[in-house]
Amino acid sequence: MSALIKSSLARKYAMALSGLFLVFFLLQHFTINLTSVFSETVFNELSHFMGNNPLVQFALQPVLIFGVIFHFIMGFVLDLKNRSARSSKYATNNGAANSSWMSRNMIISGAVVLSFLGLHFYDFWFPEMNYKYIEVLPENPTRYFEEMVHKFESPVRVGLYVISFGFLALHLMHGFSSSFQSLGANNKYTRAIKGFTTAFAIGVPLGFVFIALFHHLNAF
């Protein structure tokens, strides 16, 4: 087991598993957000549940935060390590001839998504933590929708939102299917997996963008 932990393949598994976990989280987040388009009440109820259920707050949330931090740190560490495996660079390199831009630039798309997470935490998570645990304001199960719609009034924020989700799509287009390969799944189902992951990688970020634009346009 100790050999496993030190090996390059273990890092691969870890990236794949943490990535898949984040994909799952993304789907959950997307589902809740999507309800905001149809029903303010449902959105508020779900948000309230997620924000106040002790299991979510004290078990799932730390796991999620750990997953996010782990995936990012590991990603950066691996990128540095991989760069150092070739210290003398090619004068001419035609990477586009043999691989996708997405696969070669996960570090860039990842970094953009990370900065977006910063913005996102600043917008929602920090105020939320402040509300609940620092100022300990009274519970208000109907505040969530208002808060969200308010955030999407700024065209700058919505613009950043759209760009970030564009990069998230690029990140997922390689990362999601890649995690199956890393975990050893490459067989007759691979075509189907690739189709599904690509659809997911484009559809879900597009959905997020749609929600943002929906609320932005409805605000006027």
Next chain:
Amino acid sequence: MNLTLKIWRQANADATGSIETYSIENISPDMSFLEMMDVHNEELIAKGIDPVAFDHDCREGICGMCSMYINGEAHGPDRLVTTCQLHMRKFKDGDTITIEPFRANAFPVVKDLAVDRSAFDRIQHAGGFVSVNTSGNTQDANAIPIDKHDADKAFDAATCIGCGACVASCKNASAMLFVSAKVSQYALLPQGKVEAVDRVQNMVKQMDEEGFGNCTNTGACEVECPKGISLENIARMNREYLSASLKG
């Protein structure tokens, strides 16, 4: 054809290298790339310039010795060929061609375009074999039937020529395609399964010690591999390693 060549020149492993520019004329499109390099070297010798060192041997695409990074791709722009099978008709009159060695820290430059790929040998020493004595007293060759599909897949993995194009093309200089091809060949055959657990762990350990990068599934190796070794082998090794690590 008249061409401009930009070639990496490096006197030895310790020297610092640089790209030098040469021009060459009257190249026939029917020449192989290495024959063009031969002509160029004859010209350099005539001018009193040290000829360009490069590795090559069989010149029919099977020994795996030739190893040039041409215009930003391992073995050049053609697919499913080694440098020695690349022909000048793939280029146009007046082209500038950049020629570099396969680069990776695990493949130090010996001279100019020749690199040291003994890291591959050392990975094989760690487990690239079936531990059977060569006494000839083994059981009959037909004693164990082998599913044709498995035998064919094992063969496909075994066609790896160990040229290192996978490492050269990988942005991380990862050797996963090479190692996984060998692991797959044996994992698919009953003769190799006996020591599969130790083999994959030992070979991966040695691979990591040699300083290759990690695999990030870009797939560049599969595209540039002159023998078309499939990424399926990498997936298989990922499975093999995971199960081997959990077992013991």
Next chain:
Amino acid sequence: MATLDSKIPQGPLADKWTNHKSHINLVSPANKRLIDVIVVGTGLAGASASATLAELGYNVKTFCFQDSPRRAHSIAAQGGINAAKNYQGDGDSTYRLFYDTIKGGDYRSRESNVHRLAEVSTNIIDQCVAQGVPFARDYGGLLDNRSFGGVLVSRTFYAKGQTGQQLLLGAYSAMNRQIGRGKIKMYNRHEMMDLVLVDGKARGIITRNLVDGKIERHGAHAVVIASGGYGNVFFLSTNAMGSNVSAGWKIHKKGAHFANPCFTQIHPTCIPVSGDHQSKLTLMSESLRNDGRIWVPKKIEDVKAIRDGKLKPTAIAEEDRDYYLERRYPAFGNLVPRDVASRAAKERCDEGYGVNKTGEAVYLDFASAIIRYGKEEAHVKGLDANNAALVKKLGQGVVRAKYGNLFQMYEKIVDQDPYETPMMIYPAVHYTMGGVWVDYNLMTSIPGCYAIGEANFSDHGANRLGASALMQGLADGYFVLPYTIGDYLADDIRTGAINTDSPEFDAAEKAVQDQIDAFINNNGSNTVDYYHRKLGKIMWNKCGMSRNAKELKEAMVEIKALREDFYKNVNVPGTANEFNEQLAKAGRVADFLELGELFAKDALERTESCGGHFREESQTPEGEAMRDDENFTFVSAWEYKGEPADAVLCKEALNYEEIEVKTRSYK
């Protein structure tokens, strides 16, 4: 004249090897640890010998000039490996494989060696399967076989068109296991420069590290040469660029006899030369002749139109084509042995019917095979067998499945689609049956110095059958040498490590250093390749597919003159202490320039035609080769006496106890 003792054991042919193994001396496991063996070369023979000797317990040092032992040129063998397994139940047996090999070799090989080869052939397949070599299998999971030229059974085991590669990687993996255990010390990018004799016994070698030019001494109790053939004496051949005769030639100069140098195999199906820039030739597997028909146009004006690009071969009507092999050899047709097919192609091209710009190419046409297979396939699938386009498409599919990789290779090199237009082929030098003379134990005439695989002369006589080279390499390395070497080494258990600080090593090293210095300081005006190409031209024109006394004499004179010019005017750039490919090549070409002359001398001496050696003076009225059994049933073993022209001929008479010597006929 020295006499040669071939040390063939007594007793009936079929029992010789078994009896011999039971009676020769052995070295105990404890004593094997005290004995060092050097192996030069890592092809099938060298790699399998290294692995087996190490496994037995000897300390093995193995050398190759490539960057890895896996690159040795055995890797390029395509078709397959013979073994008398009789898995197909088609009447194969050890005796039949033995008989076919002797007959195929035109009765110029040693009976006892060939019988032993046939005996151990079955072990090879068992061994390779146990090592994980992925041979082709049928749907029942058992091993598949195919058939090769010159035999009536299916005994060839194969791994698509890459059998040599898979067998070599099997032997390489066996070596890797021993390298990992520390029993083999592997020296990559090392060239053997000379053999060192102490008290008349082989006791070590001098090597040059090709990376930094360092000259090194290596001592051992026995030295095994497994350095392959010398086809590159022709400059253009299907051999690898680095393949050379130097190891074999150095031991020849130290006292080993060199046998039958003129026995060269010229393979009929190679891709023709495209121009003066050509650096090597590429083989198209013999298996293609199963389905391809060989022809040239009947009319000389059609030939001209083709050369001028005004006529396409597909436009020539059936009655205007000369399927000359089918015409001359109706019984075997396109599947005559290699030597016969090669000479017939040369005959047509010499008459002016060659179909490419250089006039040295004939067609290998798959059109009728494509139609035949297409119709069969249409029938099987219940489709319209009269739909020409459909039939062609189906037929191309079948041909692709059988020969796809070869067709692709052809297209990459020639830039023509062989599915649509016939391939162009021409004979090329492929294999050398001749080599260092060895006795039954594979020991050369130097005590303690062995030669195995293509480097020795022993098993293929004057012509080798397809798929037998791989068999011989592995037989020698896995199953013969490891036994017979013990008989010699049993006397060395008290010798102790070989001291390399002796005057003998000093002298050998100095000679090597002197030659290198001479090359580097020569400041000549011609490159090494200039001489190699010139030598190749002489060899091909005067010692090639057809030979006569006048031209052979000229060749000897010309080669000698070329050699003298080489030493005066060769230009070797760079220094001795670096990676210097030109310097390494210079040493190899120097040896080819000596071997070439001996080659011509041997061909001149053998006034009969046999196998690949065709003397124009010795042919039937129909132009077929004619042997002279009365005067030439012997091995020509040459003893070095300074100049190649002064070499002394020693004859090892060939006695056929089991086999009746007959004339080969393929009519």
